Amino acid sequence: MDIARRCNLLIEDLSVARGERVVFGGVSLRLDSGEIAEVTGPNGVGKSTLLRAIAGFLPLRSGRMSWAESGTTDSATLAERLHYVGHLDALKSALTVRENLEIGLGILGRDRLTPLEALARMELAHVFDLPVGYLSAGQRRRVALARLLIADRPLWLLDEPLTALDQHARTLLKAIVADHLKSGGLMLAATHEPLGLPETIQVRLRAI
Numbered sequence: 001m002d003i004a005r006r007c008n009l010l011i012e013d014l015s016v017a018r019g020e021r022v023v024f025g026g027v028s029l030r031l032d033s034g035e036i037a038e039v040t041g042p043n044g045v046g047k048s049t050l051l052r053a054i055a056g057f058l059p060l061r062s063g064r065m066s067w068a069e070s071g072t073t074d075s076a077t078l079a080e081r082l083h084y085v086g087h088l089d090a091l092k093s094a095l096t097v098r099e100n101l102e103i104g105l106g107i108l109g110r111d112r113l114t115p116l117e118a119l120a121r122m123e124l125a126h127v128f129d130l131p132v133g134y135l136s137a138g139q140r141r142r143v144a145l146a147r148l149l150i151a152d153r154p155l156w157l158l159d160e161p162l163t164a165l166d167q168h169a170r171t172l173l174k175a176i177v178a179d180h181l182k183s184g185g186l187m188l189a190a191t192h193e194p195l196g197l198p199e200t201i202q203v204r205l206r207a208i
């Protein structure tokens with residue numbers, strides 16, 4: 001990512017409903033290039049719902065959301081600027097890791113690392129040609145996270161990114177997140193466990 005490109009995500013007074021029920025309301029947040037926020041709160045309070053709404057998978061009930069960039073003439077939408085990694089890994093078990101990552105290329109485009117380079121960054125190059133169905137839960141998670149490194153998208157939305165990762169993989173993830181933020185990226189994570197990165201903005205959701 002071009003360090004000269006500055007971006008920000010502005011969320012104002014957001015509320016989202018699932019079915020007839022309003023899950024949360026009054027959520028506001030401003031996130032600028034280089035910043036990370038963690039969304040916390042008890043089970044069922046709406047952390048995943050908030051990330052999915054920002055990703056454009058769920059409609060807003062009320063409130064506003066905007067994305068701004070400077071230093072680029074490309075007027076992409078927010079959906080084209082984000083990576084979303086849900087708590088389900090969205091990998092196809094019958095396909096190899098290589099094939100799964102190559103499908104991602106078609107959807108996300110590629111302008112950063114190759115699939116093999118991205119996998120090597122997550123220290124999993126040796127499983128490149130194995131079917132995903134052969135992998136452990138933590139290895140699957142690492143493959144899903146490797147996708148972040150293939151297409152250069154400034155906003156990362158990660159739902160419970162630490163799930164199934166051992167201590168070493170957590171350290172790898174923290175390093176790629178720190179690099180992303182240093183190069184002007186933004187990240188919003190829904191998590192029960194803090195990632196432990198400095199100056200993290202806290203968004204605490206409360207039951208309504």
Ligand SMILES: Nc1ncnc2c1ncn2[C@@H]1O[C@H](COP(=O)(O)OP(=O)(O)OP(=O)(O)O)[C@@H](O)[C@H]1O
Binds near residue numbers: 018041046048049050
């Ligand atoms: N597809 C759905 N249809 C209707 N309600 C849903 C749906 N998915 C989730 N919900 C409800 O929305 C609320 C928020 O769920 P969400 O998954 O966002 O919570 P969460 O804070 O991420 O929880 P957890 O910590 O358990 O992951 C819950 O009450 C849940 O039952």
